[in-house]
Amino acid sequence: MCSSARSVSVVVVIEVRELTKRYGSALAVDRLSFTVKPGHVTGFLGPNGAGKSTTMRAVLGLDAPTSGEALINGRHYARSPHPMHEVGALLDAGAVHGGRTAANHLLCLARSNGIGRARVTAVLEQVGLGGVARKRVAGFSLGMKQRLGIAAALLGDPEVLLFDEPVNGLDPEGIRWIRELMRSLADEGRTVLVSSHLMSEMALTAHRVLVVGRGRLIVDTTIEELEQRYRRDVFVRSPDDRELARVLEAEGARVETPPDGGLSVHGLDAPRISELAFGAGILLHQLTPRSASLEDAYLELTDESVEYRAEGAAR
Template identity: 70%
Template structure:
């Protein structure tokens, strides 16, 4: 479990993190979202003991990271895939990390195979592509078979196959009962990967919710397709709904899908489609963080 309690981190006059509190429990993937400069990386660094909080605390398994003996057995992290000695081979890089935490060389070999780097194990890290370095960073995080994992922008440099691989990997780790916290700016990918989201802006918590709760919060309407809209619309209006027609479909607000289905069945009206629609994660995120953007751009005409 990861616990962040009233965490504040100041850099002189700047508050990178401001009284932030949240929890990440085992068994699900938590998406850590926020604009550039929101404090995501600083929070992750505080969790890993790389930045000392000005006040508050960040705990892993109920204790500060710095107090954990052989921490790679408990916590795995990918913060910067480029922070690697370029002259070492991929195998030697992991072997050095393994020896520092009492991990056998056989685990290095197995981990390289798991991330798809067995074929380039002897190549120098400096010659690897960005995507390969990203996979090597993931391998380092997995090396000690930890129960807690933190990934900061893990899909950077990955091709579509690699993105799908990392998505399935993170969801698989969560299904094994591990705690997974991942930050990303790719909202479409987070929508497919995360079970919960933690949204911050200017170092403060904006929202902590499940994906289902987020969809309910940003519910737009229910799309209904029926061969007899003229029969259905008056019934919906009488039930308190507002309706609109778009492309042959009825867009319904104010009445839930189950109530629409019951109303149609009771009046022997055929329904060909009944789809509750919510804002995309990207749209919801932009609405939530509108007041927290540090850098704004002016739309340009095509």
């Protein structure tokens, strides 16, 4: 089965097949299948409790799937001969022993894969923690711990990077930094899978998105396609609204008249509307294709699958 996946021209690096994970009676991941390819950032999106972290833990071999499997480069990660050179992961920034200094924490990890002190110093500089290398991790803010976790993921110069909610706790400068970092890692041909519950964040970083809810895959698409799919209407303003509406409806469009003026046109795209108006000698003041924001698209997609919701929260 793997050989068929590999014979096609695009390499599949992460492959999740029919993955199911049950914790007691709770179904965290439900027959989830997807692949992640190298060369761009893939966003892994879903509300809290959708199964993103569980899936990532299964990919890394930390949790054993109830059924199905998760492979990296066609094999289980637990059998990787050079783990840190193959995969770097940041799952939980708090998963560090607070008593160690930043440098010693990284050195513990580096030594297990024969990586030297020079590389530790280099990644600490890269993530901006050079100045606190000798400080105990217990005193770090969440943002600093995120940077330390990213440093750990980068130690082995890996081909595959998994980041679970990496922007949590980062300041705006830090968010921009990690966005650029993830993109540059992908541009170098690496495979980057990054989870988030914020569509707005992914819209700026990811090329492709996997949207999950209640442990199932809802959508696997590119950001571009998602924007296309949720294109809603074209908003038109004209001094001669009524005549324009008649012309457009004659062409098969559905036209609504919002209370604050203008026309909301469905079923025709902006160039065609402009042509028809021009043909009929009608002046246009505004012609705006409108899409639902990605945020709206995401909320609509995951609405059914939100696990935790405040009582009476607005949808």
